[in-house]
Amino acid sequence: xxxxxxxxxxxxxxxxxxxxxxxxxWALAARAxxxxxxxxxxxxxxxxxxxxxxxxCADPQAVDDLAQDTFLRALGSLHRxxxxxxxxxxxLSIARRAVIDGFRHAAARPRRYDGSDWQAAAERAQPRVPGxxxxxxxxxxxxxxPDERREAFVLTQMLGLxxxxxxxxxxxxxxxxxxxxxxxxxxxxxxxx
Numbered sequence: 001x002x003x004x005x006x007x008x009x010x011x012x013x014x015x016x017x018x019x020x021x022x023x024x025x026w027a028l029a030a031r032a033x034x035x036x037x038x039x040x041x042x043x044x045x046x047x048x049x050x051x052x053x054x055x056x057c058a059d060p061q062a063v064d065d066l067a068q069d070t071f072l073r074a075l076g077s078l079h080r081x082x083x084x085x086x087x088x089x090x091x092l093s094i095a096r097r098a099v100i101d102g103f104r105h106a107a108a109r110p111r112r113y114d115g116s117d118w119q120a121a122a123e124r125a126q127p128r129v130p131g132x133x134x135x136x137x138x139x140x141x142x143x144x145x146p147d148e149r150r151e152a153f154v155l156t157q158m159l160g161l162x163x164x165x166x167x168x169x170x171x172x173x174x175x176x177x178x179x180x181x182x183x184x185x186x187x188x189x190x191x192x193x
Contacts (some may be wrong), residue, residue: 016160019044019088020088023045023086023088024083024086024087024088026038026041026044027041027081027083027087028081029041030075031078031079031081041087046071048088048159049071049091049092050064051158052095052154053070053098056096056099056151057099062106065102066095066102067095070091070094071091085165085168086165088161089165089169090168092155093168093169096170141191142188144191145188148172149187152166152170152177152181153180153184153188155169163177163178
């Protein structure tokens with residue numbers, strides 16, 4: 001009987017670092033005008049951007065738009081990317097600003113619902129996929145955390161960024177990220193227990 005064993009944490013870190021190095025190389029090549037590199041860059045980081053934006057954004061229907069906005073902003077400013085950090089960290093910091101701008105835009109222009117039963121319409125719009133309930137529980141648990149702790153937790157524990165990369169994305173010192181993650185873990189463990 002053949003069984004697969006999960007990769008060791010060092011193997012995962014090596015794979016992630018290799019993927020980050022590849023994405024950074026694609027970004028630098030795209031910056032130099034290589035159209036194929038643009039495609040590889042977007043494909044390499046699209047999933048990470050979608051995951052990050054979905055955890056930051058309260059509106060699941062806005063996730064695709066915000067991810068697209070992130071890539072439009074990144075491609076528009078790719079000429080300024082110098083590779084001092086990984087392309088992934090650089091792109092996630094752009095995603096963070098896109099979500100913040102999305103919140104500001106939504107606050108300035110609230111949407112209205114013209115129907116009489118808005119609650120039923122909202123329930124019908126919810127996806128019905130396996131694991132959805134667990135995802136809702138996780139989102140509810142994450143929602144109890146202060147914004148800074150939630151962001152640090154999602155970046156490091158769910159997206160797999162190093163503390164240094166999360167610090168670049170968040171714009172705060174590495175020690176602050178470590179502290180936020182530790183406090184977030186403690187709260188989540190307490191809530192689950």
